[in-house]
Amino acid sequence: MKDGSVLEMRGICKSFPGVRALQDVDFTLKQGEIHALMGENGAGKSTLIKVLTGVYEKDEGHIYLKGLEQEAAIRSPQDAQKLGISTVYQEITLCPNLSVAENMFIGRETKHLQDWKKMNEAADRILQNLDIPAKAKQQLADCSIAVQQMVAIARAVDMDCKVLILDEPTSSLDEQEVEKLFGLMRDLKKRGVGIIFVTHFLDQVYEVCDKITVLRDGKLVGEYEIKELPRLQLVSKMLGKELDDLSGIKDESMTYHEEDNMVPVFEAEKLQSNAGIKPFDFYIKKGEVNGFTGLLGSGRSECVRAIFGADRVIGGTVKKNGKQIKINKPLDAMKNGIAYLPEDRKRDGIIGDLSVRDNIILALQVLKGFFKPFTKAEANKFAEEYIKLLDIKTASADTPIKSLSGGNQQKVILARWLLTHPEYLILDEPTRGIDVGTKIDIQKLVLKLASEGMSVTFISSETDEMLRTCSRLIVMRDRKVVGELSGSDLNQSQIMSTIAGGDK
């Protein structure tokens, strides 16, 4: 082991049936360092993390930890924890109905009797130390997601951890919450904890990390100082090719020109749902790409859910091609040629245990009817067609969708809706939590579909993406539509000032 490093992984190999997930990967983490682990989905980031935390057993290679003479033997998550390796995952893995203190100490009691008072005091001390705005006796569910995330970190840190792994901790946080989390990370860094930070957000990597290790196709691409690796190079290293795609997209989006006399494909007036949004007006024309923007929780998703009938509609009228229609449930919307890719892929999108094929045909099958199932041959034809069209990486059409990577799952859901040949496609955060390559694929696809006459509403937390794809943006604040931007107004600063409100 070199001086100053807390963790060294050498020549790690791991195979699954049919896939070599990791091939001879090295990884070094120094004391008091925030180290980004970057790569596309399927590059091997999560496999490497899982090997380190004992979820998977490595096939070959060595892991050394500071303070250990020999190789570290990590066979289970418990082993990893005992050796001072802690993980905080994207989804909160604590118990929301227990108190903050209970969450911090659960599963760690050495005695059978618990001194509640002492435990609460200890918890408060740690929270105060780390400057986390929570009280020991508070129920965890009452804290914001960011604070819950921090409690998870506090728990990890208190277990005397040397290596802290943060696996996409920021994907459900808004900007201020991310800032707070970064504050905590910097604080821990000063205390000498080595932090491995896995994320898809490039901005965040450059804001907080010291070093970057890039993986691609299960192999190590290299380890870089943050200063020596500009953004564009990082992206091209992750993708394994030089990248001008990003700039290429922009020109295409300029081709859409709104014709004023066109009847909107879809139009809503004073639409309101039971999800707590203020009534809003909305329209979209043929071949147009528009989007809802606003901070997290501003009601973007609730608007499109109301359009699709996913939440209960309690007021307003909707028209399709000028004719009034009724949408009370998703099926009504589907029959009217509307498709909706939901925000939360895991919860609302995939049917985990079903095959890729069944997941692709589901929506069209429902439209076709209960008594008219597709034959196996038909279903296979559809599945193969879209697997090829969207370049979905799956072993076969029979593979359960849950074993695919996030980006490929998203493509399957996209395939499901494209198969219904919708006139109007709603994409709610289609690019969240997926790799850069797939993100660009999806953005390109949106523009291609629009040029072929499909209307698309595109929602994304990344304003860049929206600017690249949308020709009109509807801005939301506090569950209310507060503005609409198009043409020359479509730029970062204009969006920011509209979101922030106040005088122009």
Next chain:
Amino acid sequence: MQKNNVLTRLMRNQIFIPVAALILLAIFNLIMDPSFFKITLGYNSVGNPVLSGYLITILDYGSELAILAIGMTLVTAASGGQDISVGATIAISGSVVLRVLCGTNSRPETLQAPIIVAFLISCVAAMLFGAFNGVLVAYFKIQPMVATLILFTAGRSIAAWINNNELPIISDPVFGYFGGFIPGIPIPTPFFIAVACMIVIALVLRFTNLGLYTQAVGINENSSKLNGLNPAFIKFLTFVILGLCVAVAALIKVSRISSINYSVIAKDIEMDAILAVALGGNALSGGKFNMAASILGAYVIQFLTTTLYKFNVQSDALPAYKAVVVIILVVMSTPVVRSWLSEAGKKIKGRTSQKAKEVA
């Protein structure tokens, strides 16, 4: 190498579990007493040819269970829970059949209504009770076991009340055909009824989307809803279908004795039906299912029961013995143990193939 692939593929197939259990039980009986497999052709009291033997008993009584397993599989898949009121609703449905056949007199000389009418009325009744369970589960979102606990408790009293607590007896021999033998055919009728049910469910699964919809709802209700499905209705539907299965099983049950014993008829049958689903390798928490495996599971459960009877296990002690065997079977069929087994299998194969190479 190819042989290995076939074997591992077979091991991964869900139907492997009940098949393996069946083979184990068969081997056990073969070793203990081969006469278990003896089938004799004799004549019953009316002079009809009938087959008899333990295997015939399994075919006979396993068929009731197989019919129930069909409905239970669907309920499990869609709702992620089980209906424990099956035995009690069999009592109700059987009681309805007898009530319609007997009219006001509990010991009629002639049938007061055609059997088919009585059966259809009992189907409606059973489906209504299924619908009752279904409404509680699907629309009031009560846990299936808790919701069906109501009829589990009250069902047998309702059954007795339908016949004014009298014990009707049907003297018409035709009524006995459904749970016994049709003259001239030596195979028990319940088996034919079960085969008919299997054909119907196979056709339904082939020509409708029942399978896809129940699985989708069972796996992810939210997504199903956003794909235009109505999860509540689909859950409700599975309970109604189970009701229909109950009516068919009830007809067989009451036909067997041409009468009814309210407190004993189909007692604990719900547990066997649930076990059949579990033994078929279907997750009791819902989602994906394999109908053929469930049906085979039902016959395996009956095979086990009959085996225990054969070895003179007291009927009081039967459940205890059964429990032991069932624990083994169910634990063996969990994904955890199966992955151990397949890994162990791989190791053994690896060693033998190495040895083979060395020899070569």
